[in-house]
Amino acid sequence: MFNLFSLSWRNIWRHRGRSLMTAGAVGLAVFFTLVYLSFLGAMENGIYNNLTASVGHLQVRVEGYREKREFRDLLIPNAAQVEARLATQTQASRVVALEIPALVAGETRSRGVLLIGDQRPPELRERFVKQSLVEGRLPEAGDLDSIALGASLARALKVRLGDAVYVYAPGTEGRGAGAYRLVGLLRFPDPAIEARSAYLALAAAQELAAPGSATRIELHFPFTRYSQDAQLDTVQPALAASLGPGLSLESWREASPAIAQIFNLLTPLVLIFAAIFFGLAGLLVVNTIYLGLLERTREFGVIVALGAGPGQVTRMVVLESLLLCSSGALVGGLLGLLTIAALSGGFSLEALYGEVGSVFGLPEKVYLSLRAWDIPITLAYTLLTGLLAAWWPARVAARLEPVEAMRFTA
């Protein structure tokens, strides 16, 4: 009986180059799989951030607003108070909006629009400007005289920057009509939305249609990752309870089910991509280990001839591979996690792609992230593949007649 462990250990050192190769292959597979999965996570994060930026993570609305049709039934009275109360309970940035069905007119033409009185903190405002403003500026907070229109709406009304725009919102609770100066043109991805979008400062919209009221308060949390979405589960009920009667608090999923469904669709795609990658990682590990062992068939023949049983040889090889695979996986995993951790704070691709990136709509910042089960799955998969790749040739070799094995060439 010989010491299996020390024999394996010695073997590893004897074939230093080959051992390094095997461990390296496993490490590489683990490293790349983790990085790849984290990029899939980044894709999810990117889409999550984009979607929630447009509607907020949580939205305050009047209870049962979907069933209500009349403008005044949709109003959240004392919006400033509601907002102030929310501010004491959460760090989330707040967007307060008042949506008014209105008639907008230029000198000669008029169109029905959804007028939005909008008030948002600087960082969200900057984002909105970057994404939607094509010309001019947004009305400043508190500006009672300025309006921004969808670019195609402005064309339909035949108005240009600096022209007067008349707004008529009958049957509302404010002045019901107002004249404004066109200061900005906006672009929205959906032409139907662009054709009926008009933006005022919240104060101007309130003066026009509903003093002190809003129809929607969005809460934007400083999340960068989809995994943080789970926090809403605890935050939402607590905030909802503090809102008082008549108001409801919806998550982005509830507020825009269509967007939530687009998001859900990612899962099968992510799984297909992950499966494809695992196939490749498996091939890498199998190839390296299998080829490496094939060469040693002759050596196994010698060991068997020296009196070791086939089982012992198999066990020795598997143990050897286990040592190599796990040390490789450990190093690869560690490097992978370090890389991901280093980049998980979000990195900009602008340095890599410059201006081109934004033209193609690449996300501004990439936030790598792994799900909790990504790491154990990757490690287990790689190790199992590696051991299987070792066990098979070792078993074949050990079953060969010693003489045959010694004559074997790959």
Add this chain to the structure above:
Amino acid sequence: MKRRLWLLSLLCLGLGSAATDPQAVLRAIVDNQRGGSVRATLTLSVTRPDRQTQYVLEVVSDGNERAVTWVKAPPREAGQAFLRVGDNIQLYNPTLKRVLRLPPSGRSDSFLGSDLSYSDLAGRDLEQDFTPSIGAETEGSITLELIPKPQAPTPYGKLVLQASKPGFVPREVLYYDQRGQAVRKITFAQFAQVGGRSFPTQTTVEDLLRPGHRTSVVYSNYRFGLAIPESCFTVRALEAGC
């Protein structure tokens, strides 16, 4: 045309109740609803479960396709005016001191948020869109059942119209859905004698499906059959009146 209809209905009245022609009865009833050219003050009350809004409107109409409406109260809405000439609707807003022309897609919007539609006030659709039959007839009243003609622009399955005799004065219209359930009721009251017709000066529309949803229109200071100057149906009249 209108005069001829009126004569026709008189003729029908003269024929008495022996062999009642449903078409003629309907015509008579509708004629009562129509007032011809008019100047009047309208009080429009929109009742909802949690509130009531009252508008006071001044109306000048030539009885056909032209009408001007000025909003007098509540103060917040006062000064607004609507001009309808044929299919064109223009509105004047005192805050803007401007006249706006409604875009095609905006014309079917209801601005005052009531349960009334133009056709309810004009009452012309009953003849155009329905085939009448006599439901019941007694000494003092008559009930007509109106079934929509094919492709008629009405969502209702049946209308039951009650009028009092003599004179076929409209009292009540019940609107049934296409499943036989009554969904809407219009009642007429406070009749004024105008040129031999009984004009209902108070019309109440009730939504039978939504309790508490009611709209009533009351005519006051009405003068019928006036010659309305052409200058009333111009954009200038929106701001200056006429």
Add this chain to the structure above:
Amino acid sequence: MQQDFSSMAALPRLAWRNLWRHRRRTLLLVVVVAYATITTILFWGVQDGFTQSVQLGNARFLSAPALITTPQYFEDPDPEQGLPSLDFLARIQTQPGVNAAAPRLEFPTLIRSAYTADAAKARGVDPALEARVSNIPTAIAAGRMLEKPGEVVLGQQLAERLDVRLGERVVLDTSALAGPQALGLRVVGLVKSGIAPVDRGTVLVHLQDARLLTGLQTATGVALDVTRGQEARIAEALQPVLPQNIRAYDLTQLLGGLSSAIGTKQSSTFFIGMIFSLFAALAVTSTVLVSVLERTREFGMMGAIGMNPPRLAAMVTLETVLATSIGWGVGLVLGYALNFWMATQNVLGPIFASYGAAWEILGTGGEIYTTQSPLYALYAALTIVLAAFFSILIPARRVLSLNPAEAMRTE
């Protein structure tokens, strides 16, 4: 010189023979490259196909694969901006790539039941032609498609909200060129597509009724069915045969919001694809490296019988290139075959469908096809180029630095 040349020519033959001598090793190499090639092709095929299926599905429900209209209407959809004439229709139908053309007249309307009214956008269609450009007729869950004037097909949710049933009458009010007009139409079909805007907003009426209501005697647009995957190109190609001031728009222009939502995903996938290619190349390299390592003794022997290290390295590189090329070829054949299968048979649809009703919202209608593009072969070739580069960088360099005497002693 002469001898050198002939031996240079002999190198490929030698490399080729080596491939056959180490059959098992070659097989593994071919398998890795083939796998990388197949998956690269499928990766992009699935990715692009998914995006396109979603867009096209949506286009076929919400709009059309391509639409001819005036730029004024495109920016300000009001029947007033309708087409001045439909004379170009006959010319369009014969254009290559145009499978069907259906005039449409869309107009804002107030739709009334006995209980309530709702604003909607009605679409006047030719019942026979519409089915060829739109998926809505196939998504009628109850009743049937329009057959003649006087009928209307509604989205199921819209019908529920109006509380109308099949066979009942609704009223459409509108006001356009003909002034305020109204028509009572009988509900003959209810659409249930799973796409919220469709089920909430569909109002299909006969083109004749739409003309009656709006007073527009032409149409607001002509919807086209064009060859899948070539919408943009065909829309572009139609431009010269269209009258001035009339334009053809493809589905990405018609579906702004959705396209941009998908665009975010698309760009993120780009990196994912890059990592994949890089890793595939490394997998090939590691396989080559192992084979070089284990052949150290063989190389030593060949060095001893007069083959100098540069030529040995050239041979190894050549072997790699040959093996990877075979793998690439095999991968291309299999990959494109598989992709063709998935592009013509609805293989992915059920997979996505198994993730619940969520996917329906994107309007793929249960069908997801991969796309085909010769570009994918190029993407896959990138993997091969990277692999060849790496193998020159690492294994061949190792061969270069071999000392024959030492190498022969290696086990």
